[in-house]
Amino acid sequence: MPLAAKRSLVHGALLLLAVWPAVHIGLAWRWDLSPWKLGGWGMYATPRFGLVGMEVYGRGTPEGAWLQVTAPSPAARDAATAFLEQHRWLRRLASPAALAAALRADHPEWTELRVVVSYPVLDRGTGRVGLASDERLLELPGDR
Amino acid sequence: MHDTPGARIAALVDGDEAEVRARRLRAFEQAFVLIVVAEYWLRALPKWGMLGWHYDVLLGVSTVAGVAILAAPWLRRAGFALLAAAHLVLLWSEFPSSGNHAYLELYICLLAILLRRDDPDEALLELRALRWLAVIILFWSGVQKLAHGHWVNGEYLIFSLGSETYRTLLGWTLPADELARIAALSGQVGEGPYRVVGAPPLLVLANATWLAEIALAPALVWRRTRALALPLALLLLAGIEVVAREVFFGLVFASLLLLFAHGDRQSTARWLVAAALVVLALSRLGVLPEVTYY
Numbered sequence: 291m292p293l294a295a296k297r298s299l300v301h302g303a304l305l306l307l308a309v310w311p312a313v314h315i316g317l318a319w320r321w322d323l324s325p326w327k328l329g330g331w332g333m334y335a336t337p338r339f340g341l342v343g344m345e346v347y348g349r350g351t352p353e354g355a356w357l358q359v360t361a362p363s364p365a366a367r368d369a370a371t372a373f374l375e376q377h378r379w380l381r382r383l384a385s386p387a388a389l390a391a392a393l394r395a396d397h398p399e400w401t402e403l404r405v406v407v408s409y410p411v412l413d414r415g416t417g418r419v420g421l422a423s424d425e426r427l428l429e430l431p432g433d434r
Numbered sequence: 435m436h437d438t439p440g441a442r443i444a445a446l447v448d449g450d451e452a453e454v455r456a457r458r459l460r461a462f463e464q465a466f467v468l469i470v471v472a473e474y475w476l477r478a479l480p481k482w483g484m485l486g487w488h489y490d491v492l493l494g495v496s497t498v499a500g501v502a503i504l505a506a507p508w509l510r511r512a513g514f515a516l517l518a519a520a521h522l523v524l525l526w527s528e529f530p531s532s533g534n535h536a537y538l539e540l541y542i543c544l545l546a547i548l549l550r551r552d553d554p555d556e557a558l559l560e561l562r563a564l565r566w567l568a569v570i571i572l573f574w575s576g577v578q579k580l581a582h583g584h585w586v587n588g589e590y591l592i593f594s595l596g597s598e599t600y601r602t603l604l605g606w607t608l609p610a611d612e613l614a615r616i617a618a619l620s621g622q623v624g625e626g627p628y629r630v631v632g633a634p635p636l637l638v639l640a641n642a643t644w645l646a647e648i649a650l651a652p653a654l655v656w657r658r659t660r661a662l663a664l665p666l667a668l669l670l671l672a673g674i675e676v677v678a679r680e681v682f683f684g685l686v687f688a689s690l691l692l693l694f695a696h697g698d699r700q701s702t703a704r705w706l707v708a709a710a711l712v713v714l715a716l717s718r719l720g721v722l723p724e725v726t727y728y
Contacts, residue, residue, distance in 0.1 A: 291548075301443075327530050327534065334575075337584065417626050419621060419622060
């Protein structure tokens with residue numbers, strides 16, 4: 291590769307690396323993305339909490355009562371663990387698709403899913419540890 | 435290399451080390467490879483046998499790559515390609531929980547793959563890119579602390595005083611009664627406030643941290659302030675590392691910062707890095723007293 295091309299590549303990459311943290315901050319503000327990860331250089335910008343809780347509900351009709359998942363299959367449990375680990379850093383950008391697919395296999399009669407993830411945050415207004423939540427309503431793809 | 439706006443901006447970080455450029459880049463790369471390979475091994479030691487076959491493969495690949503780069507200069511780019519491949523697999527398999535330093539290490543590997551150290555123009559390009567990486571990281575580390583708002587009132591540091599390490603080193607910044615109150619909190623929902631009244635040292639420390647990160651970045655670029663900015667940046671990094679203990683990132687970043695030093699400091703720093711890694715290894719093996727690091 292000629293030097294000029296290498297130079298353009300390096301300068302372009304540096305420009306991207308210089309701009310990415312600004313995008314990262316925007317994602318954190320909009321989607322609650324953790325500043326700790328993904329190359330935004332926001333390590334230590336916020337306290338890091340480990341505790342995350344999740345409740346999952348499903349129902350078969352839009353008018354039906356929500357039924358909480360209390361005894362997931364091993365596949366659904368694995369998918370939930372993976373989703374929570376992603377959610378710890380990606381927050382509202384974490385995709386529940388694999389979890390939804392696993393629960394769809396467990397409960398073929400369900401057409402809707404409600405996933406509620408709760409996680410601690412340090413509230414800037416009060417200085418106290420508060421609880422934030424991310425609630426997702428998902429329509430399960432039907433094959434009926 | 436001053437013909438385009440990009441090249442002119444890139445050249446802002448140039449020094450006056452043309453005669454030692456190749457030598458210092460070589461020493462930087464050697465230190466870097468030692469850090470990365472040691473990191474693979476020292477992370478594996480406490481969990482030996484529990485990391486799965488894929489980590490064993492990465493450990494083997496990174497070790498072979500490291501030996502190739504250190505022992506056979508003609509295998510430099512192939513070695514860095516192997517190291518980059520191992521890091522890509524690691525980033526992919528751990529996404530999104532990999533630390534930021536893994537991305538930094540990947541960028542450095544990619545630069546080494548792309549650029550030939552024995553070509554003066556390419557060596558200059560590599561040196562510039564490495565220096566700009568340090569500037570970008572330093573600047574945005576400060577901006578992130580400001581943007582997320584937990585440093586202006588000292589909340590991050592106060593929250594961190596819940597940990598023994600932070601308390602031992604920064605406990606003096608709080609009145610004794612407030613320190614006891616913070617130490618009794620465990621970060622549970624509803625607890626707090628992680629704020630104190632009458633703790634000027636802590637507020638000064640918290641705000642000086644992000645301010646210094648933001649200010650030192652351009653100060654490293656500007657040649658007139660570089661000689662002062664470099665020791666201050668190293669001091670800041672050392673201060674952060676004493677409490678945070680992210681030693682692998684710290685060693686890589688210190689090596690990057692030293693690229694701003696006048697002349698060739700890398701050749702000496704390489705041996706200091708090697709010595710530090712030996713101490714860390716002996717600590718993890720139980721030969722020396724245990725030191726917590728990540």
